[in-house]
Amino acid sequence: MSFPKTIQAIAINKNGEVDVINKEAVPFPEHVPGNVIVKVNYGGVNFIDTYFRKGLYPAKSFPLTLGQEASGTIAALPTDEKVLNDKQYKKRGLKVGDRVAIFTSAAHAEYASVPWVKVFAVPNNVSLITAGAALLQGLTALTFITESYDVKKGDYVFVHTVAGGLGLLFAQLAKHRGAIVIGTTSTQEKADIAKQHGADHVILYPVENTVDRVLEITKERACMSSTMGLGRIRRFKFIRRKGTIVCVGNASGAVPPFPPLKLVEKNLKLLRPSAINYIVTPEESLQYGTELFQLIASGVAKINIYKEYPFTTEGAREAQTDLAQRGGKTFGKLIIKIADE
Structure with a gap:
């Protein structure tokens, strides 16, 4: 499959207030041999996005595409033979066209290149908007109540x-x-x-x-x-x-x-702690990803979406403004719709 040279993304070119956020053209993400290419539909908005925007978490370089989680469909699989023959990779049974959620940087873009261990299959009875809203916070809650303190x-x-x-x-x-x-x-x-x-x-x-x-x-x-x-x-x-x-x-x-x-x-x-460091190995990611989506699919964990924002400069700025407002007018999850399903 051929891909475009550039894609649209929510990015910043310097640290600052919400006015540094823009929707702009960025290079198509590199298809690292061990990565999965995902066509993104929904991007979850999290406080960590505001930390990168403000500079509390430093950017390696600019422009920096924001977003740590998203959902969509697989557009291309890894090409590394070691990955393709890995037992843990095979357990996932990933195929082009599969619906997935991803836990990765630079997620608020039309396409994302994701290490395969950070790609999570979405059950048939869970929508992509729910999957995009659930992953980062769901994995955080689940790993914390299991490993930080076993509730x-x-x-x-x-x-x-x-x-x-x-x-x-x-x-x-x-x-x-x-x-x-x-x-x-x-x-x-x-x-x-x-x-x-x-x-x-x-x-x-x-x-x-x-x-x-x-x-x-x-x-x-x-x-x-x-x-x-x-x-x-x-x-x-x-x-x-x-x-x-x-x-x-x-x-x-x-x-x-x-x-x-x-x-x-x-x-x-x-x-x-951070959820990232609880989900490092392929075994950990498969265990927690499977458990989380089982809890969502069975109705134990209900994902409350506060608002869906458009994939525009204004939409991304509004989402971060709403999320960070002190005293908080929001409840539940904020999400950016990047493309139709």
Whole structure:
């Protein structure tokens, strides 16, 4: 199959505010012998896109195509014989035309070149828009509640900003494992949505004292596991002795310096993981990708899409503006429609 020399993409040529984002022509991605070429239909919008745009995560070079996840169909397979004969590659049974989700950089473009271990088959009963909205946050939630802290029945799990796309998945997956889920959010509308997605208790942090409410709910036993930014921990008052704190992302800004001796007060564990480093080997990617899409296909994990944005300069800028707005008007996932299915 022949491909064009250039494609349209959402890119930046320097770091800055949303006005540095443009839809522009970029070179067709290199078909590395071990990669799969995917024709993209939908691109999920995530806070990590804003980190690259602002320069919190440095770009290797400009122009930089944004996007860390997408969905679409396979346009070309790897050409490397070692890959084609690899047992793990063969297990996937990938074919041209297959519907897939991808976990890769430069995903918000008409085509993406993706290492085969980051290509995930999409079940027939899961739409491409759902797949494009689910992958990065779904893999984050699933790996964190398995490896950062193995959530079990009866655990208390606290999720800050529970009505966001990631928060809703944490709530659903933790609830599915039998945990009691406590979350925070900013409005009653978002609280209602969080409860519909598995949260047992939702605290409105603008008007309620989070620490007092958590201790009231848990009857002074405090949380077994906590998922939040360090700025919200408030001296760990509601984390139980030997509890676990999992710090996720930089939505509230870069994580500030932290004195490890604070952990001694309750023998706490503190982690700052990334899903990327939980899904490195072919075995890990197949395990977690298969499990995630089984949970979605069976209805255990419902993907709430807040809004679909057009594949334009204005659409991409609006999506990042909406996502990053403090106090957040959005709930669930934001997605850019790059091409018709």
